[in-house]
Amino acid sequence: xxxxxxxxxxxxxxxxxxxxETGRMFPRAIQWEDGQVYEIDRVLDVRPSxxxxxxxxxxxYTIRMSGKETYLFFEHSADFGNPIPGRWFVERxxx
Numbered sequence: 001x002x003x004x005x006x007x008x009x010x011x012x013x014x015x016x017x018x019x020x021e022t023g024r025m026f027p028r029a030i031q032w033e034d035g036q037v038y039e040i041d042r043v044l045d046v047r048p049s050x051x052x053x054x055x056x057x058x059x060x061y062t063i064r065m066s067g068k069e070t071y072l073f074f075e076h077s078a079d080f081g082n083p084i085p086g087r088w089f090v091e092r093x094x095x
Contacts, residue, residue: 008091015072015088027061027072030090038065040072049073058086 016029030038041064049060058075076086 006093009094010073010089011092012087012089025074027063027088030065030072030088040065041067044069 011033013033014031015027016031018026018028020026026043027040029040032038043061043063045060045062047060048058058073061072061074063070063072071091073089073091074086075089077084
């Protein structure tokens with residue numbers, strides 16, 4: 001009998017972001033793969049971290065959406081001088 005192994009994968013997502021006067025980023029909404037937009041109620045924490053389950057490194061945002069806490073990651077571009085500073089991703093389970 002085969003058992004399905006679930007693993008976490010990175011899913012790059014569009015994120016609506018606001019900036020304060022110091023240049024800090026505050027994610028405001030995430031658009032999921034199916035086009036659904038989820039508003040972020042609150043950013044609870046930001047810290048340099050890696051995505052332990054899916055791999056990757058950058059800033060881990062602990063966010064609250066619809067009363068639930070989850071992580072959103074900002075992966076910095078490795079290319080210095082690249083006009084694209086990085087990409088946002090979430091971790092999703094895949095069978």
